[in-house]
Amino acid sequence: MDNATRLQYLEAMGIDVWVPRAFTHPEHMTVPDVSVDNALPEIPTDTWEALQAEVSPCTKCDLCKTRSQTVFGSGNKNADWMFIGEGPGQNEDQQGLPFVGNAGLLLTEMLRAIGLDREDVFIANIVKCRPPANRDPTPTEIDTCKPYLLRQIALVKPKIIVVLGRVAAQALLNTNEPLSKLRGKTYALNDTPVVVVYHPAYLLRTLLDKRKAWADLKLALITYKNKKG
Numbered sequence: 001m002d003n004a005t006r007l008q009y010l011e012a013m014g015i016d017v018w019v020p021r022a023f024t025h026p027e028h029m030t031v032p033d034v035s036v037d038n039a040l041p042e043i044p045t046d047t048w049e050a051l052q053a054e055v056s057p058c059t060k061c062d063l064c065k066t067r068s069q070t071v072f073g074s075g076n077k078n079a080d081w082m083f084i085g086e087g088p089g090q091n092e093d094q095q096g097l098p099f100v101g102n103a104g105l106l107l108t109e110m111l112r113a114i115g116l117d118r119e120d121v122f123i124a125n126i127v128k129c130r131p132p133a134n135r136d137p138t139p140t141e142i143d144t145c146k147p148y149l150l151r152q153i154a155l156v157k158p159k160i161i162v163v164l165g166r167v168a169a170q171a172l173l174n175t176n177e178p179l180s181k182l183r184g185k186t187y188a189l190n191d192t193p194v195v196v197v198y199h200p201a202y203l204l205r206t207l208l209d210k211r212k213a214w215a216d217l218k219l220a221l222i223t224y225k226n227k228k229g
């Protein structure tokens, strides 16, 4: 799709196109605000093939009864950037890929705003199967599925993790804090910096002050640049 057509599509859907401005690098961003006790598994023999072979037929929780297929995740398996959402929706369940609906289009725009293409990053979800009627995944479903995500993180070894929305942030960071308290800070999952941003589906539903969403992305970019040195 050429750029003009893409812009027309996005405008018709009410999606603003985000254009990057200058970024600054405050010194204090090099130290995480919160360290998270969520050990990444050390499975020296783990491989993408082994993990995918376990996830595809998984029946560890009841979500397997209503899903069409598991949604493993997609993108660059050696990415510096990893984006983590909540769980597949209807489009994702049908196509077997994460973030392919309207929220996915906005996610693509958010990536572009910080100079990234979808092929540059790895995108995954906390749960790999669609919760019926797009309800939040239950704590049991999250606990059952999260080891798969932690293994994905251990395999990608990203330089930064960007968590999309409250459900994913609470699950990854082991907290019940509301999103308003979670965003605007940096976390460390072992050595990997984590930043929490608004979920694109939430941004589509609300007339949120765009500056806040921008501030989240800028924090992610600054944190990444500081990590890279």
Ligand code: URA
Binding pocket: 085, 086, 087, 088, 089, 092, 097, 098, 099, 100, 103, 104, 125, 201
């Ligand atoms: N929302 C998510 O959290 N993940 C997806 O894959 C799609 C929508």
